[in-house]
Amino acid sequence: MSTATGKPPSAYQTDALIAADIDAYLLQHQHKSLLRFITCGSVDDGKSTLIGRLLYDSKMIFEDQLAALEADSKKVGTQGQEIDFALLVDGLAAEREQGITIDVAYRFFATEKRKFIVADTPGHEQYTRNMVTGASTADLAIILIDARKGVLTQTRRHSYLAHLIGIRNLVLAVNKMDLIGYDQGRYQAIVEDYRAFATSIGITDFTPMPISGFKGDNITANSPNMPWYTGVPLMAHLETVELDTTLDQAKPFRLPVQWVNRPNLDFRGFSGLIASGSIKPGDAVRVLPGGKTSTVTRIVTFDGDLDQAVAGQSITLCFADEIDCSRGDVITQAEAPTQVADQFEATLVWMNDEALVPGRPYWLKIGTQTVTARVQAPEYQININTLEHLAAKTLELNAIGVVKLATERAIPFEPYADHHALGGFILIDKFSNATVAAGMLNFSLRRAQNVHWQALEVTRERRAELKHQKPAVLWFTGLSGSGKSTIANLVEKKLAHVGKHTFLLDGDNVRHGLNKDLGFTQADRIENIRRIGEVARLMTDAGLIVLTAFISPFRAERDLVRSMIPDGEFIEIFIDTPLAEAEKRDVKGLYKKARAGELPNFTGIDSPYEAPENAEIRIDTTAMSAEQAADLIVGSLLDA
Amino acid sequence: MSSPVATPAVPVILTHLQRLESESIHIIREVVAEAEKPVMLYSVGKDSAVMLHLARKAFFPSPPPFPLMHVDTTWKFKAMYALRDQMARESGMELLVYQNPEAKAKGINPFDHGSLHTDLWKTEGLKQALDLHKFDVAFGGARRDEEKSRAKERIFSFRSASHRWDGKSQRPELWNLYNARKAKGESIRVFPISNWTELDIWQYIHLENIPIVPLYMAAERPTVERDGLILMVDDERFRLNPGEQPVMRSIRFRTLGCYPLTGAVESTADTLPRVIQEMLLTTTSERQGRAIDHDQSASMEKKKQEGYF
Missing domain, CATH: 3.40.50.300 (P-loop containing nucleotide triphosphate hydrolases)
Incomplete structure (x- = not known):
């Protein structure tokens, strides 16, 4: 049986190229893409061990850290004389004792193909809040299962939250395969069990994988211990899975305006991060909620004007006409504008000790605009363990509920399921300024865009x-x-x-x-x-x-x-x-x-x-x- | 929606550096849109160099609409002061230099005063400077990969009116929606390059030709060795012990701070690619060269609570 705690497999040995030809190495590395993912599971599932293993196998651990790790492993580790990877990423107990809220810790590693940002959400308490926060920026979620235990309540909870926040790529990592003798039958039973549950909550696709974070099986290379597994190892999957920003390019153009750049009378540009689609000079655009149209004349950047810009790029646009456009507006493809509405059904994840007060005005920040919004008493709350709908008068910390809310003025938006950047929002308490909830707009309640205020001539x-x-x-x-x-x-x-x-x-x-x-x-x-x-x-x-x-x-x-x-x-x-x-x-x-x-x-x-x-x-x-x-x-x- | 959608013929795959750059620019613009009086803390190091470069990109063709502020200890390397003034000129930004008058009056220095030096010049100096100018948001160049305690730091970090960091009242950060609201007197430290690693920083400097202090590259420099640290004798204020003679060594620096406190590494890497090569092949983590972190394992955490960056 191979224990991969020694040198990483050769696929991840980059030393040779670094030493032989640094310029070639740099060229290769500057073309890496970026994948953000989240690991869901508790310490018992081997989450920290898996993250530590990924850092170690991609050589993100320096020798001084490794020496400290080896010493710590012998002193406090749980793995006998072997390296306890969990110690690399844990060390959070002391912080917990100090009462510091750790919602998410971010770790970084890279292979030749990709750079990775891992959102690690420690602890059982505040799990909903932490996981939703970490998942909000993730392209992929790894749902960890202990092969000895199979699908548990917490597996269902993690999967529900990942699905709620709209993560398309789910990896079901059946971990600790070494502890069940790499039993294929047991693995397949767990996968089928999970599939039945996943289908019931609307998850149509996931990638199952038998692994051992501790032993290194199916992490960077296919494990000789499980010849029956025909899929790719975890790292290869992470390196090739399709990115959300790439898919976002196929959607209509949307740019929430962050900043109007006006250095002098001759230049007026609209700056922002492209949320979806692509844009070229000559494209017709519509500015919402106003609805005025114009044509893009230039895509301005520090490095010169661009011929095209795509989702994920921060740019500045100039228009052919002097139309009204300011921070909070959304620049859209002229023939494919977003909806505009002021009443919505939304799903809220409550994140503050002070519960929702229905009727109280909160700040709602969506895209680059902030408006006053009032939330009605919840339609229902969702029990994230049983997924039952419960009656509720309010939402407490970590509660998830479906509500109706109204904004004080109409805003451009898209349902969250279609577009995260134009359907995801936060609620801010007007008094404490705390971020009290994360929300997802499901749909508008009525066609508010057809309701016009009476234009009053006597102002x-x-x-x-x-x-x-x-x-x-x-x-x-x-x-x-x-x-x-x-x-x-x-x-x-x-x-x-x-x-x-x-x-x-x-x-x-x-x-x-x-x-x-x-x-x-x-x-x-x-x-x-x-x-x-x-x-x-x-x-x-x-x-x-x-x-x-x-x-x-x-x-x-x-x-x-x-x-x-x-x-x-x-x-x-x-x-x-x-x-x-x-x-x-x-x-x-x-x-x-x-x-x-x-x-x-x-x-x-x-x-x-x-x-x-x-x-x-x-x-x-x-x-x-x-x-x-x-x-x-x-x-x-x-x-x- | 069945409207025609203009999709690029071939999807454009953005590189990780393009994604990081866009994210940082987005963060910097959000601050400027929502803050009353922002400032960029500029330490002249490589992270500051990247942060300043990103700010210039964010507002081009305008200069960044906020000043640069250097909280000076008077003990930085000469080459740092030179680059600082050059970059202020090039960017068209106002440069504010703040030196804690109390530290100045008491002659606080790294030779006699140990950690008090950092405390008074940097930590206290920063608080005084922010209070003096009434800045409500300060950009800083910290990264999450620098140290374990930074991994969980938010991009927007809230400080009480007395500049203390309170781990209990930090706000969750979802999607790319940052909540910059605060009460009067409170302030925010914003770290736009949180998600960059050391390698990302170096690669970006290389790709974008960003000017950095030459001390990052190896050259023959006068040095002495003390307590396992190689120190550079940058000016006549360096106190030599009896019998101590500066020795010329080929050295470079992985981080830059006050010259009597910053350890060099022996190296012959005199170009940026060679520095990156050396970094990738070496096996000690970045902050080892800085005396400040050796004190105690939780020292960063403690410093942060006290208001140090």
């Missing part, structure tokens, strides 16, 4: 002009009893006095009318604020100066409204009264009730107040009277 600018004022939302926030309503009332009077058109929205008139169907659950609170924001926005469209007086204790809520109002028109006014002072005043006797436990969730008592950090105006009521405060606010508004 909001015209309405404001008629009133000789600049519309604004004066958002008063502060504790109960801080003096918000008192000061807001004074401000409105003073504005009316100088001929300004205003409207004061207060808690009572809104809660009794527009929002009387809402209670005080978190979802209802968000909806309450959202409606107030929408009303305030409509009123600013009408040209009014809107004043609102709500405690609005949470930053995320206030930022939500800020994001709905045109830039510069949302003025946050923090009525800063210390809790002790507000409680001392206790105009409505509410603090007394709250202290007595009669008013649960009372802001300042048993529910937090998040003070604004960057309020446009801060009023310290212990340092000035309500009258002085109102003068200050009116003054700063009229000066602006």
